Amino acid sequence: MIGLGLIGGSLLRALAASGHQVLGYDADPATRATARTAAARAPAGARWQVTSTVRDAASGAELVAVAVPLPAVGDVLDELVAIGYSGLVTDVTSVKGPVRDLVAARLHGPHSRLAGFVGGHPMAGRETSGFAAADAELFRGCAWVLCLDPADDPVTTLADWLDVAALVTGLGARVVPATAAEHDQAVALVSHVPHLLASALAATAAADPLALTLGAGSFRDGTRVAASRPALTAAMCGGNAAAVVPALDAVMASLTEARTALTGGTATGTAPAGADPIAALRPWLAAGHAARTEWPPAPGPTLELPARQDALLRLGRGGGWITAVAADRRTVTAVRPAR
Amino acid sequence: MIGLGLIGGSLLRALAASGHQVLGYDADPATRATARTAAARAPAGARWQVTSTVRDAASGAELVAVAVPLPAVGDVLDELVAIGYSGLVTDVTSVKGPVRDLVAARLHGPHSRLAGFVGGHPMAGRETSGFAAADAELFRGCAWVLCLDPADDPVTTLADWLDVAALVTGLGARVVPATAAEHDQAVALVSHVPHLLASALAATAAADPLALTLGAGSFRDGTRVAASRPALTAAMCGGNAAAVVPALDAVMASLTEARTALTGGTATGTAPAGADPIAALRPWLAAGHAARTEWPPAPGPTLELPARQDALLRLGRGGGWITAVAADRRTVTAVRPAR
Known part of the structure; x- marks a missing residue:
């Protein structure tokens, strides 16, 4: 585990709790010290260790999980190549296209011995951060995107994807298959734009006691979520700018419709005589009301699906997820939202 | 109590629980039936009754609290005038300027025997609504605006204001003095715009499973809050359109700054070479972070203030509130936010 913040620390604890041997490293000495103290107090059956270098953590591993902010991912990948790491890599970064580009530039490079890569993103943020907030149960029931690509994929093989999916479903997460682009568009709307709305609202109110x-x-x-650390939110939203901007535009277009309803179509807040802002706003509000009262989507019946790239991506696009991977890797246990 | 929704029903229960004799009425027969069943089950020391007409509820009262949506307030006031009600009136509507206008048009009319009016607004919404969600403890610790006017006031006298403030602080609420205009601007920003943001976000996400x-x-x-009943949210936001539009514009201007940071000043989501959306977004996010981590304002030391209109309004403008009114009505117990 490279990076022992909230997500990395929680994943370290969750993997250790489910019987895996885990070594963790963080670039920050204070975080390593905090994690070492916690390691000494961990229950005997769920022990992990904290190393002082990336090499010590990674060199004997089958899987390295990179849990550092986006701006640091490239350097960690470079170091994994430099030490000759030859296993699988996954990550938990909140944007997937940019990470995929960083990996693609290194995976089959002349000095790389990396075996493969599966991009991941657990949807389990909190407004707290750091190892102190880490929780082995953080991922139970949470949606965890693992990325596939629609056509022949130069980065992620289906076999690697199924191995990581088996591991992550074992932690109780709901694994959602998606392409990096699909993921980045979806999280721009349901995670990154909400952070911008929260921050704009808080900052605007600040001037009025x-x-x-x-x-x-x-x-x-x-x-x-405006209370989240600005550096983390900036990395998350700024690192996904190409998807965040159209999502923000869509929400602002919707707000402009609300504004039009409020003003009766005029530029100011004063509706013209005869206009009824209350009546005009009601149908606009009804759409959000329907969406929110139907959320989160209720799970439909469990089904078996063939472990095929196209079937998995179709499942994810429809809002579905998988809860298990068969031991022979030929099928998955899937759930579609009830409708 | 006229209107037995969440707020009216909770106020009915809270007043009865603190020893007042309360009669309630609701225009909806089903709500009256629900409330009557609850009344029969209420503890002996906190009994209220449900009447079948406004006249039966109001005619012997010292104070009538109007707890109906804005579009129904005028009709209730007309009925109070028509039955010759001669006591004090307060309300709990979420906009104060429009209600004040409705009252001003009737208070000193030729057929009115109304003794006075104090506009009020408890900041205690929930996404649930209706009498079934009513809770006698809903107002404990909540901010409850009671309106004064800056100069000579044709609607609310200081004596009436202090009487209602004494009643409401007795329920555990923090009474915030403000003019109707100050109230409407503040709640546009911290209540009405958040409902619009929530609805826009939910509606935009609805298309993507x-x-x-x-x-x-x-x-x-x-x-x-997009799950709130659209009719109630429409009445709240649409009834305060003149204040909501500039508040929405301020939040959208802030979002436009975030968009500029993300795009490096270009129209699209692609920042020009050399632009760093992550670095550009950080200072923008810092403002909202500071505002949110300092919220809610911590209470400073308790102080005694003279029960004067100007001192009360200055207190409210600075973010302060009162927790008690002296029995002689000459001073109030006040709290300013700590800084």
């Missing part, structure tokens, strides 16, 4: 005192449930929830 | 499956904490919290 009366407003801050009147803020209640809708303000509390609508701004919660 | 993969996105809905990947939605986690930031989507859940960022869309929570």
Whole structure:
């Protein structure tokens, strides 16, 4: 495990708790010290160790999970190549296209002995961060994207994908197959844009003490993720800018429709005589109401699917996920949303 | 109590629990039936009754609280005038300027015997609604705006304001003095715009099953209030359109700054060579982070203030509130936010 923040630390604990031997490393000496203290206190059946170098953590591993912010991923990959690491690599970065590009540039390079790569992203953020917040149960029930590509894939093989999917479903996560591009568009909308909305709302209210005192449930929830560390949110949103901008534009276009309903189509807040902002706003609100009251999607019946790239990607596009991979890697246990 | 939804029903229960005699009415027969069943089960010391007409509820009362959606407020006021009600009126509507206009048009009319009016708004919404969700403890610790006007006030006298403030602080609420205009601007930003953001986000995600499956904490919290009944949210936001539009514009201007940071100033999502969206986004995110981590404002020391209109409004503008009114109505117990 390279990187022992909230996600890396939680994955370290979750893997150790399910019987895997895990070595962890973090570039920050203070984080390593915190993790070493925690390791000494871990239950006997779920012990891990903290190393002082990437080499010590990775050299004997079958799988290296890279759990560092996007700006640091390239350097970690370079170091894995430099030490001659010859196993599989996965990651937990919140953008998948840029990571895939970083891997593609190195995977089959002249000095690389890397065996393969499966891009991943557990949808399990919290507004807290750091190893101290790590929790072995963080991933239970959470959606965890593992990336496949639609056609012949120069990066991820189906066999590697199924191995990582078997590991991750073993932690209780729901594995969602998607291409890197599909993932980046979806998380731009449901994760990155919400962070921008929260931050814009909190920053705008900051100038008005009366407003801050009147803020209640809708303000509390609508701004919660603005408390996330700005450096992490910036890496997440800025690293996915190409997908975040159209998603933000779509939400702002929807808000502009609300504004039009409120103003009766005029530029100011004063609706013309005869216009009824309340009646005009109701159908606009009905769409969001329907979407939210139907969320999260209820699981439909469990089914067996062939472990084929096209079938898996079709499942993910329809909002489905897998909960297990057969030992012979020929089928997966899948769930589609009920409709 | 006229109107037995979440707020009216909770206020009915809270007042009864603190020893007041309360009669409730709702225009909806099914709501009256639900409330009557609950009344029969209420503890002996906290009994209320449900009447079949506004007249039966109001005619012997010292105070009538109007807890109906904005579009129904005018009709209720007309009925109170028509039955010759001669006590004080308060309300709990989420916009205060429009209600004040409705009252001003009736208060000193030729047939009115109304004694006075104090506009109020408890900041205690929930995404649930209706009498079934009512809770006598809903207002404990919540901010509750009671409106004063800056100059000589044709609607609310200081004496009436202090009487209602004494009642409401007795329920455990923090009473925030503000003019109707100050209230409407503040709640536009911290309550109405968050509802619009939540609805826009939920509606935009609705088209993408993969996105809905990947939605986690930031989507859940960022869309929570989109589950509120569209008719109530439309009345709230549409009834305050003149204040909501500039608040929405301010948040959209902030989002446009984020967009500029993401695109390096270009129109598309692709930043020009050399631009660094991650670095550009960080200072923008820092403002919202600071605002959210300092929220809610911590209470400073308790102080005594003279019960004067100007001192009360200054307190509210600075983010302060009152927790008690002296029995002689000459001072209030006040709290300013710590800084």
